[in-house]
Amino acid sequence: MTNLNTIDPAAVLDEGKFGGDDVVIGKSRIILRRFLRNRTAVAGLAIFLALTLFSFIGGFFSSWDKETIDPFNIGMPPSAEHLLGTSQAGIDLYALTVEGTRVSILIGVVVGLVSVLIAAVYGCTMAFFGRKVDKVMLFILEALIMMPALLVVAVATSGGANGLKNTVPSWLLLIVVLLVFSWMGTARLIRSLSLSLMQRDFVKASQYMGIPPHRIVWRHLVPNIGSLLVLEVTRGVTGAILAEVAFSFIGIGIKVPDVSLGVLIGQSTSQVSTFPWMFWAPLIVMFLLTGSLAMMNDGLRDAFDPSSSSVGRTKRNSATGKKQSGKTQKKIK
Amino acid sequence: MLRYLAKRALTYVFMIFLTTSSGYLLAVSTLQPALLEQERIPRPTPEQVVNSFRLKGLDPTLSPWERYVDWLTGILTRWDWGRSPNGAFINAEFGDRVWISTRLFLASIILTLVIGVALGVFTAARQYKASDRAITSYSYLMYIVPAPIAYFLVQLGAININESVGERVFFVTGISTPGLDGDGWAQFVDMLAHYAVPTFAITIVGWGAYQIAQRQYLLDNVNADFVRTARAKGLTRNQAISRHALRVSFIPVAQSIAFTIPAIFAGGFFAEKIFAWHGVGSWSIDSIALQDVNAATATLAYGSVIFAVGAILADFATTLVDPRVRVQ
DSSP states (O other): OOOTTSOOHHHHHHHHHHHSSSOOOOHHHHHHHHHHHOHHHHHHHHHHHHHHHHHHHGGGGOSOOSSOBOTTOSSOOOOSSSTTOBOTTOBBHHHHHHHHHHHHHHHHHHHHHHHHHHHHHHHHHHHHHOHHHHHHHHHHHHHHHHSOHHHHHHHHHHOSSOTHHHHSOHHHHHHHHHHHTTSHHHHHHHHHHHHHHHTSHHHHHHHHTTOOHHHHIIIIIHHHHHHHHHHHHHHHHHHHHHHHHHHHHTTSSSOTTSOOHHHHHHHHGGGTTTOHHHHHHHHHHHHHHHHHHHHHHHHHHHHHOTTOOOOOHHHHHHOOSOOOOGGGTOOOO | OHHHHHHHHHHHHHHHHHHHHHHHHHHHHHOOHHHHHTTSSSOOOHHHHHHHHHHTTOOTTSOHHHHHHHHHHHHHHHOOOOBOTTSOBHHHHHHHHHHHHHHHHHHHHHHHHHHHHHHHHHHHHTTTSHHHHHHHHHHHHHHTSOHHHHHHHHHHHHHHHHHHHSSOOOOOSOSSOTTOOSOHHHHHHHHHHHHHHHHHHHHHHHHHHHHHHHHHHHHHHHTSHHHHHHHHTTOOHHHHIIIIIHHHHHHHHHHHHHHHHHHHHHHTHHHHHHHTOOOHHHHHHHHHHTTOHHHHHHHHHHHHHHHHHHHHHHHHHHHHHOTTOOOO
């Protein structure tokens, strides 16, 4: 990989092409443009935003809420009155799905963002100070990876007579536990990438110039691992949503009366053949959620990568001789 | 080499000690088996409960620290991991559980790794062709499906096959048919019928991650200088990839294998629950539901040991494939 501080002729060309002349385009605008050029990614973002919107205002389109029991329609298939049918308890499934989507998105976004933030601070600190600090912090990291998260989730959400689970809602408890056990892998990755960046000439040069550490981290480390950070956020959100579904599916994690997609799916598995709509409706919402995030991943990575030569679909098609697209030019060393 | 491995092993023993100890202290201060005893009929008096627990070495009147010291001396002097509230010995049960888990996962792990890495190389060599797109899309699809739901769907599929054939081809739960007599062949067929569905389910869910990783790392290396040099020396593209690029790109994959094998074992409890194989994973969850401190800690220790073995194996594999790594 070339020194990233040198001007990439391809990037200059691209900027010239889109600016019309040789004007310099702001970094955020370049990122936005690169992202918008990837149609799959934009579609993913649209689906994700639509689902988020749906989870907040979806409740207004139905006269039922998640607590009202309809005694005349218990375990009924979808009809005009109940858009997605009702559960065995006679509660409108549409209202439950809206509520469950909101809880799942909340868990995913909070865990995804905060865990990457923790991992970035931790990983960069390790790489920047090195030596003893690095050794001790790595030891703590590996010890935490060793702790099986599952066991702690189970203890925290079902643990005996401690007052914790009665005073704190189960979704909040699950967020905390997922947070504690989700950042270590990312932190390891960020550490190894930052370590190699610390060896680069431009970081060494700025160190000799006497630039303070936080500025080096912010100006040189963060932009170079930026694509990874963004990628880890979307991956973290996906991972948290999947973890919530998986834990709730087998009965630890979110507890009734709190609703989430995992709870809805888990509750309905025993009678899939008799009440199929109870299983498939929340499952499809979950697929849309995780699928839209996966679609965004690739576009985000290209948009944030400083060494990316991706200009989206147009260039990939025109560059016939060159099979390699910008997607794979990012080198992880 | 041996000295290096011994040093790493020593670090991990210390780490296992720390995680197990903190796990025990966490469990002993939150889990209260005495509450479950209250649900028995006839309800025992608190004195009876305390007495019965004291006999099993689970005295609830002692402080967590005192119990920790007792528990630790038991392990260090007699290799005795204690007893469950119902009187069962952890040591005896542990062996059975580990054997069941190993049988469930061993074949799947090997299949997952071989298929995943092989397909990763295959797709990287055919980047953006139809086969690459199909296989990689499938892997991304698996990435967004929670494992228990995928297992459940496979199970549903197997049930559908059974129904449409009209007889029981696959067993979707359990390890073997109880009380089955017959010769070795009948036993073998019975075993296959029980193994097929879980192994298939775990494998098809698992290999996606390895395929994506192997493809990505290999593509990163295909255009590296040393591969170009190899081409310039007259090697064909396939030779250059298999002799030079493949070795380097396998290093990060080997590292990730080390960290996913423990995850498969520990996370395997989704599979164990759904396919009703009562191995270590489901034991760990059940033991928490039953407020069983010693069993929960034993499963935690087992998970840590597996992790340490995986990490050391990863280091070992890295030194084997990577000529740049020198072990001091």
